[in-house]
Amino acid sequence: RSRAVTVGEGLAVLVAQPGPLEESEIFERTAGGAEANVATVLRQLGVDTAWLSRVGDDGFGRYLVAHLAAHGVDVSAVVTDPGRPTAVYVKERGSGSGKATDLAERASRMLYYRTGSAASALSPADLAATAAAELLAHCGLVHFTGITTALSASATGLTEALLALPRNGRLVSFDLNFRPALWAGRSELAAEVLARHVRGSDVVFLGADEAGEVFGTDDADELRALFPEPAQLIVKNDAHTVTGFAGAERVEVPALGLEITERIGAGDAFAGGYLAALLHDRPLLQRLRFGHLCAAAALTGTGDGAELPATAILERLAMLDEIDWA
Ligand code: KDG
Secondary structure, three states, X not given: OOOEEEEOOOEEEEEEEEOOHHHOOOOEEEEEOHHHHHHHHHHHOOOOEEEEOEEEOOHHHHHHHHHHHHOOOEOOXXXXXXXXXXXXXXXXXXXXXXXXXXXXXXXXXXXXEOOOOHHHHOOHHHHHOHHHHHHHHHOOEEEEEHHHXXXXXXXXXXXXXXXXXXXXXXXXXXXXXXOHHHOOXXXXXXXXXXXXXXXXXXXXXXXXXXXXXXXXXXXXXXHHHHOOOOOEEEEEEOOOEEEEEEOOEEEEEEOOOOOOOOOOOHHHHHHHHHHHHHHOOOOHHHHHHHHHHHHHHHHOOOOOOOOOOOHHHHHHHHHOOOOOOO
């Protein structure tokens, strides 16, 4: 039986060579999709995990399913749709990590090729399908993000239905993952739907920057005041610090000072690390440290996923107070 289920779109990622896209001759194919990334991290940390999604009947779809299966993720409930393609995105590599427009300064950019994709047809019916319903009935945690919600009206229907399912002790985890390109022309709807998803979930991850864009503040305490509902709220201020709120606790853990190769996917690795530690009953401080350690694995590679060292090593590191966490 799977203990965690993640629900969302997987994408084949074509990582360009650093520099302007028009000059990239070689693309490295990797796997992405926020919920798929979280699934592979959870599985590497010893959590039985299933991924619910839709892929096209094409090479990229078969690759994604094989990639997740190779990590030990249960893909038995993934639906193949012969009528729609698997989503793709091209990662144009900036050389820096900031938001400047100059390629030498700014972070990578995502170019989506996903309109009408197989996963954009996700709908509430996918939760009711026998294999998915069975997985959901027996898991302890379900994780999804604001990307799934943004894909289409039917996918919004799915995330709303997911939140409305009887919990039976199951935790719902939600990562805001605000992707403006997917909400173009619908920013009011985005703020309304995403706030509802934050309020309806038990564990919530907010990037400070994106929360600022959607909810008007990037301040951790103001966000907590705005969203007192989730039992656990984690506000990530990218390069600096992560603030975790759980019950009466408020814990801050600075990010590891690392030479960053590429940021995309780090938030998913953080969520995976945090959630695995949660499912292993670790206290808030260690959950946040686990998040940072897993994010570090994603930050130091060019793909979106994180290939982790042995859990025993991470556990040892997460115990050490004398590490220079700054
Ligand atoms: O968090 C990383 C994801 O953004 C990436 O893997 C692609 O899911 C993706 C998306 O929709 O942006």
